[in-house]
Amino acid sequence: MKIIIAGNGKMGAALTRQLAAEGDDLTLIDSNLNVLESSEERYDIMVVHGNCASMEVLLQAGVKDADLLIAMAGADEVNLLCCMTAHGLNANIHTIARVCNPEYTNQVYVMRNMFALSMVVNPERQAATEMERLLKYPGFLKRDTFTKGRVEIVELRIDGRSKLKDVALNDMDSIVKCKTLVCAVLRDGKAVAPGGNFVLREGDRIYVTAFTNTLTILLKNLGIVTHKVKRVMLCGGGRVSYYLAKQLQNSGIQVQIVEQNPGRCRQMATMLPSACIIQGDSSSQFLLESEGISGCDALATLTGMDELNMIISLYGIRCGVPQVITKLGHIENTDLLGNLSLGSVISPKELCCNTIVQYVRAMKNQTGAALTVHTIADGQAEAMEFHADEGTRNCGKPLKTLKLKKGVLVVCISKGAKMEIPNGDSYFNVGDIVYVVTGRERTIYQLNDIFE
């Protein structure tokens, strides 16, 4: 598929990496020649230098016969103009625009119709939503939900006190006392697909498939004591911070925001009347201490600098904050962080990338494409949700008789209202929803791709 990515910033680069690996024909537009050159040397793509909203540059990038335009430039207005211009030049093109200014959030749906956009993405808002969901179930590092919100893949870290430490996976059911399936384990920065005899060790991060309604039981039996989050401290007053504060306020949670820039503080105070805005340097331990960091139920570090976020999170964990969320912009170096306990790590970039990749895959296969795509285990594995239809092979056959590709795991089957964590005798029928986890090296576009 011919895809144009306008804007080669952090988001654009992450998308390029993903889509180039999927084998699409990519053309990158940016006004900065240096970033373009480094992308051209890393991936098999074409680059065009210039302003992505200008007609001439778009034509040069081949907008006339492109299938999809993804506008990821820094400014929302440029993205919108870019998509509109592209649409004017090629009526059949699909367009995805990044719009992240809070002032536009309420009009996004209207804009989508008005400007004929196929999709509007807002990475910051998406990240905020993700964080809010984590805060609702403290204890998990990450939650990936599938459609209808009934099945989830949650991430847990095995620490020294964990009940799962040195337990073989076969014995796990007797401890957690509910149906679960460990679909991936991240050990020493490498993802492994575990078998039944796999013994968990301290420092492992495990990815567990579970039903949403059993999450409380899971937490209780694992001995993870949780109390409801009442007071949250946010470091940094950026867009993620704003969206998160807004959502938390709606659920009646008290929010404290620490931001250094006085002007931005005033702005935040205007937009969030009931939040407590503190002007100061969030890297100062004295300030955090005096604002009561040890008494918080949760801490989210959302400044623009990854290093700073990591340091504040480490400090927060030492102060005994039960739930810590760290925002990271650059996700590439996460294998370095494997042994640092930073609480939950959320990357707006990665979340948004997943959404777009999902859209691209759906465009490629009109039928049978994944309903949802999540990357787990630091991007080394993918969890996907498929609808089994008439075209699906091997319906009604028990899983133990099927030859699946190496590294592919069927983690859940949903038959209408009934959900099932599969064993060897399980099977799926037409109309069921099948959840699959696979290593990143092989891409599964359709359900049929999982068979040998």
Add this chain to the structure above:
Amino acid sequence: MMGKFIGKILLVEAVFMVPAMLISLWEREFAAVTAFMWSLGALLVAAGGLSWFGRGSQKKFYAKEGLACVGLSWIAMSLLGCLPFFLSGVMPNYIDALFEIVSGFTTTGASILPAVEDVPRGILYWRSFSHWLGGMGVLVFLLAISSSGGNGFTMHLLRAESPGPNVGKLVPKMRKTATILYLIYILLTVLDVIFLLLGDMPLFEAVCTAFGTVGTGGFGVKNDSMAGYSPYIQNVCTVFMLLCGVNFSCYYLLLVKQVKSVLKDEELRLYLGVVLGSILIIVWNLRGFYATLEETVRHASFQVATIMTTTGFATTDYELWPGLSKAILLSLMILGASAGSTGGGFKCGRALLVAKSLHRSVRQVVHPQKVQVVRLNGHAVDEKILQNTNAYLAAYMIAIILSFLLISVDGFSITSNLSAVLACFNNIGPGFDAVGPTCNYGAYSDFSKIVLTWDMLAGRLEIFPMLILLSRSTWKHR
């Protein structure tokens, strides 16, 4: 990784050597067949060995590896590709054989053979085919047939092997880009063969001549190069040489119907302008030299095309022409064809950039504070490209002067030595005086032949892939 890559290149070479062997078999030239068999064996053993050594390595490709890989591939290809010449006894001296095949792969067309017509036909075919393979580049061919798996490292290979200051892709995928380039190339070759056949040229000669023309190489299959053929065939050659001196991306733009941007292309305009101007001046200068005006125009245009596109065929002995005409030909030798074509030389595009930045420097003297941007085809040219172009000019001059000094040891005249270096470095073939169109390079010593061989490779690969092999830091582990 590098070993694996070079192994693949040698494998490609082996596959292309098979037709030459079959021709020898058909013509019952058994000495040549044995030579081809041994060469094929050597190629396969070398390819297998290199792949075996490089099998486990997962080392990544960066700019350095890309450049070094191109340089090494060409050297390996030449060292083994010359074996048929050497083993069949056509060239008893290995250095001669190496000189001949490098001259083939780099599309130079400088020969050490005094009498071509006595050579077995399979050998002649391989000699001409080396032009065709080297013209577009064997690595580009490899890129077209193998998938790069979403990596960008292939960009380094394309940049290193394709001539020109600013190499870019035509379409996002490297594999498709390389395929398009080769399809255009094959199309031009087939057209050339058809037109030559229409002029009653025998099939074997037509194919070999087309390889030499489209690859802008210049190995002929006759002792008198093209002089013995009919005016029609000479004119066909002129046209195809000129066509292949054009940047191939122009043809792609024509195929996707962007005629306007082709017509506005400054390099193309300069190239055609220089061709036309040179022909006119030489025709004027040669008045009375040939019997008819037709003959004058035909010889003038053929010689201008053959030198400018760095092919090196000959229809007449331009050594006898007046001084002005010879001076024009010498200047054309340096200028060369367009970037992104199969021709060699300094390249019109690069000359354009050098001239423009020189113009800018002059204006800067008048207005020292003036901010100036160099433009090409209406777009601003990046300073880095200008810098590289100027650096290339310096490297070019230094390489030519050093080689000139080195081969002067042999005691030929200054004209011979200088034109030999220029003709080899710019991949033309014939020079003046002792290496003129009626003579050959056989008289030079082995040492000079090695220097000239290096010059041909450096000229074809545009210096840096060959220079990097000489740099110590390339071989250090990092």
